[in-house]
Amino acid sequence: MIGILGGHGFIGSAIAVELRSQGIPYRVLRRSERDYYQTDDLSAWLRENHIEFLINSAGFTGKPNVDACEVQKTQCMLGNAVLPGIVREACESIGIPFGHVSSGCIYTGCKLDGSGFTESDPPNFCFRTNHCSFYSGCKSLGEEIIDGCESCYVWRLRIPFDEFDGQRNYFSKLMRYSTLLDATNSLSHLGDFAKSCVICVVNQLPFGIYNLTNPGSVTTREVTEMLSQTIAMDHRFRFFADEVEFMSLAAVAPRSNCILDASKAVSHGLPMRPIRDALQQTLANWKTETVLSK
Ligand SMILES: NC(=O)C1=CN([C@@H]2O[C@H](COP(=O)(O)OP(=O)(O)OC[C@H]3O[C@@H](n4cnc5c(N)ncnc54)[C@H](OP(=O)(O)O)[C@@H]3O)[C@@H](O)[C@H]2O)C=CC1
């Protein structure tokens, strides 16, 4: 039996859908049922439910975006930095492995030669190095607190997009923000990400960190051009002159715009499609919110 924390959240429910589609039994634990921030309570639940692998997709992202984490610092610290440590302690105490959903936003930019950050590169957008967002600092601490754990996966997700219009979908965000920041980023198709997490568990891939982004990177302008040719033909995208204007008019916290190297995931056969293929195929299957609510 697989256990999931945060299984009703945006990312956790995508992982749950993937488990269901493969007929893999799982059980979601919610804070309202049991205080999983208490190591002993969490260990007891794992034991009682015969959990053999725990997926931690719980955390605090801020709504509508990470700017909210600059204000709700306690929740951000608890959900992203402290909880992974509790998950580690609980799982180690009963001897089961776990997977932790992390974020690529612990990096900014790319390497000097233009390539993406690999799993062995230390974070450069965190409390130890750079002027980072509070959210990114906490996500990096969350990885640090489980560093050295022998039986765990760290799955790094970055700016999720998929076929379903919604407030958390990158495509929807680009169509809803009044003005956009042009930046270069690696991105993750949410379904590809969820499939890859499940394959790690089912196929017992080596434990460790996996950058689960679709290989490659794109600029915001490239993505808006794809949108203009498909689902947003009548939309006029406007851009900030630069990051300074973005920071002064639209953002509280600096954003991590970065390129990740996904070659480790690809070399293990994880189904992360090349970024442009994934973007185009997703737009071809787009489902608007109005269609979804019918
Ligand atoms: N969404 C994104 O763009 C990205 C998300 N991630 C990471 O994925 C994980 C899940 O994010 P996402 O699904 O978007 O988030 P959601 O807010 O949609 O879901 C998170 C879930 O975490 C649980 N939770 C535990 N502690 C807290 C807390 N202190 N405050 C709020 N919720 C809490 C809640 O479950 P319950 O109450 O049922 O127990 C909640 O439903 C996070 O660790 C996030 O950092 C990484 C990269 C990108």
Ligand SMILES: Cc1cn([C@H]2C[C@H](O)[C@@H](COP(=O)(O)OP(=O)(O)O[C@H]3O[C@@H](C)C(=O)[C@@H](O)[C@H]3O)O2)c(=O)[nH]c1=O
């Ligand atoms: C607020 C805002 C953002 N943007 C850009 C900045 C960035 O490149 C992109 C997404 O920014 P947002 O502020 O919506 O999202 P943000 O909260 O920064 O997104 C992040 O969420 C957390 C949970 C993560 O872990 C990250 O990987 C990423 O998905 O949109 C604009 O273009 N215009 C705007 O008005």
